[in-house]
Amino acid sequence: MFQRDEFQTVAVPMKAARAAIAVLMVSVLAALPALAQTPGATPSATTPGSPPPDTAPAIRPGQATLSLSAQFSGNRKPVRSGLVWRVLSESADGSPPKIIARSSNAEPSFPLDPGVYLLHAAYGFASATKRVTLGAQGLTDRLSISAGGLSLAGSIGETPIAPNLLNFSVFVPLQGNSEGRLVASNVKSGELIRLPEGTYHVVSTYGDSNAIQRSDVRVESGQVTQATLHHRAAQVTLKLVAGPGGEAFAGTAFSVLTPGGDVIREAIGAFPQVILAEGDYVLIARQEGQVFSRDFKVEAGRDRDIEVIAR
Structure with missing residues (x-):
């Protein structure tokens, strides 16, 4: 599990990408110990349900060890x-x-016949490849991976x-297109994504x-970047009532529109909840063939009821 208390937090300025209201606060953590203990890593022996560690097969005569x-x-x-x-x-x-051996250990050892092999190490979406020659005396080699972590x-x-x-x-931005290539979708808050070093375009959807x-x-x-995207939005509860503060009518069909239509x-229901960006809206409520409407305004962080009076 990713242990956040193993880091020292270092503030890093971050330039917002397109929207003037989108302010990004980023702290880069000195992440080497924690990056090695992120979700998806090999569980420790104390973790319930941990799979057994990889076990290298015994070396046979004529083989050498690749570490x-x-x-x-x-x-x-x-x-x-x-x-x-x-x-x-x-x-x-x-x-x-052809793949002849694989392991999820941090430092695996493979008993192999002497020869030329292609090594591939994957670290999330990042990877490194190297061609090596294994001699009769064995070989110890280390690959270098240009990768870090991102937590949102x-x-x-x-x-x-x-x-x-x-x-x-x-997304990985491409020339003239910030959303050039999708790297990861449906990423949850706090989830760690291992990525090649570079600049990425992040889209955050609230609601x-x-x-x-x-x-x-x-x-x-070698670092974990923690980025917080600041939304200007609120959650509103839609109601159709006979009078202010009255009981909501069940089975009401609501439509939320921009002033431009x-x-x-x-949504349908007595009091459905909707998360909306800050701004002006028109609410239309339909109940038993009748249509009612009102204008309303959403202010960032102000969750409230929006009542349409049935008259």
Whole structure:
């Protein structure tokens, strides 16, 4: 499990990506110990339900031992978990290499016949590849991976947004297109994503309507970047009532529109809840063939009831 208390927090300025209201607060943690203990890493022996560690087969006569490890390219600290190793053999006829061994240990050892092998180490979405020659005396080698971690969160002002209400998508920007290539979708708040070093475009969706913020984030090799995207939105409860403060009519069909008439959200019920970005809206309520409406305003962080009077 990713242990946040093993880091020293260092404040890092971050430039907001397109929207002037999208403010990004980023802290980069000196993450080498914790990056080695992130979700998806090999569980410790004390973790309930931990799988047994990989066991290397016994070495046979004529074989040699290939011992591997990996380091972060930025600071050359060892990668202690989260790795998936593959050893591939190359055939003489030019056919694609074949996987002959694999391991999820941080520092695996493989008993192999002497020869030329292709090594591949995967660390989340990052990886490194190297060709090595194994002699009769054995070989110890280390691969360098240019990768870091990204952990995302959201807030309204200084108030954190509940993780179950947030969803993130991470893109690799391309020239002229910030959302050039999707890297990860449906990322949850607090989830750690292992990524190659570089700049990424993050899209944060609060709720399921139009409360969306965007920003660019830089991931450094050997570090975990924690980024909080600040939303300007609120949760409103829609009601159709006979009078102010009255009981809500069941089975009411609601439509939330922009002042220009674009539909933002539709819902049915006595008091459905909707998360909306800060701004002006028109609410239409339909009940038993009758249509009622009112204008309303959403202010960031101000959750409230929006009543439509049935008259």
